[in-house]
Amino acid sequence: SAVISQKPSRDICQRGTSLTIQCQVDSQVTMMFWYRQQPGQSLTLIATANQGSEATYESGFVIDKFPISRPNLTFSTLTVSNMSPEDSSIYLCSVTWTGGIEKLFFGSGTQLSVL
């Protein structure tokens, strides 16, 4: 099966700084998503990463805070900007290979702690 690599796997950052998370898939995918999982909580969709165009953000998430790039069919980045302790979460990249959202597969996640 395909491999979804996410890095860094974890990081500790100072407030006010930014962190860029990378997601690399070893085969072309149709759709890529970014999720956030706050401590002890379920998963919340941040945005759909669109190839070659602006990401589609869910309610409560904005491009200035979470800029996303997707330059091709196998790679995407999520930046968490101007971080605060409330941004401490696991950030997960997910992909699907079918035309619609049938089975969703996840990367190993990035554990972010903001001091």
Added chain:
Amino acid sequence: GIQVEQSPPDLILQEGANSTLRCNFSDSVNNLQWFHQNPWGQLINLFYIPSGTKQNGRLSATTVATERYSLLYISSSQTTDSGVYFCAVIYNAGNMLTFGGGTRLMVKP
């Protein structure tokens, strides 16, 4: 939006026991998936099951779409089954996967 509720929120089992996890949803769905998040945070897709029944080893799942619920059965549980089980759905009027709150399972040796 759609509401997805999972029960029980927490479950402790002795190794070898069987269990049933439930997922209720408030609207018609055209996509339902079950995931297992292991203690290291990795999410594994267990089933894509918008309706009907599927089995994979000791795990099986049933979705009764008309009654808006799905069940995940774990038989002869093992310590490696520990973690959080999530149900996620896409409802007919939507295009995003909505996750339930999860069931946290601990299997004791």
